Amino acid sequence: TLKHTNHPPFNYIVKPKYIFQIKLWCLIIKALTLHIRNNKLLRQMKKKILTTFIAGCFVLFGNAQSAPGTLSITPKAGLNVSNLSNNAPMQIIYAVAGQHGDSWEFTSETNTPQVIEQRFSGHSVRYGFTGGVEFGYQICNRVALAAELLYSVQGADYDDFISPDNTTEIKNVVADMRGINIPITVKYYIYKGLSVRAGLQPSFLSNKLKGDFYHKGTAIEISDNKADYLSTFGLSVPVGLCYEYKSFVVDARVNMGITNIYNDKWENSKSSSHNNVFALTIGYKFSHNSK
DSSP states (O other): OOOOOSSOOOOOOOOHHHHHHHHHHHHHHHHHHSOOOOHHHHHHHHHHHHHHHHHHHHHHHTTOOOOTTOEEEEEEEEEEEEEESSOOOEEEEEEEOOEETTEEOOOTTOSSOEEEEEEEOOEEOEEEEEEEEEEEEEOSSSEEEEEEEEEEOOEEEEOOEEOTTSOEEEEEEEEEEEEEEOOEEEEEEEETTEEEEEEEEEEEEEEEEEEEEEETTEEOOOTTTTOTTBOSEEEEEEEEEEEEETTEEEEEEEEEEOSOSBOTTSSOTTOOOOEEEEEEEEEEOEEEOOO
16 A cells, blocks of 8 residues: 655756766765775776866856846956057157247247257057946857947057257157047857957047157257147957956957058158057956846
């Protein structure tokens, strides 16, 4: 005679991702309890344990991304390392009309001041700040779309320069190309929290030349420090990696310039240079899913 009980039948199904953990622990217990004298067998069991552990990690951590439909906002800040391609010559323009005291300036005695245009080159990387906010939308498990609004300090630091006739000396010169970047990128998740990203970035820049300028040993002011021969708009292609841990986001990317930094005011139309930037930022992600 079968007795009736109110308990439901045992019908628990082990999820596939936990099977690897169960196998792993069984192998470990087996290795500890058995007296293994054969070194060859021991090596085989170690190999099985390692293989099972690696496979288990991929199953457990491979698909833990934001759910489709998730909206996010990520404030971020970090460091730019920028440089200009090719030789990237720059130009300063100043006028010498007579000497009054310790400075060079226009005087009533000189009606035709001498205008000097001095070009110089030779530069190195520039370090600067970048920061702003990223807006994201998770399209599906693997793909997300991101739009950012970033303040960026970029450009290049120039070497000290003395003209061949020793009349012009330039020190501590910076091609300051700071402004607003608006990268639009697509992110593809290849592992838990790890994604690759690529897209297009328009930039709106305020270009200036900063430094110490001297004419025959006397400090001068540059009449064209706004560098209006440099374009205030640029396009670049951002490519990089992004890693998310809980709500923290680390992003490393390279912005490869595709437009010329010079505009049509630059006399040598054949000159070409691009602004290339490596950026490393850290941010904090706020997410919301209305579904």
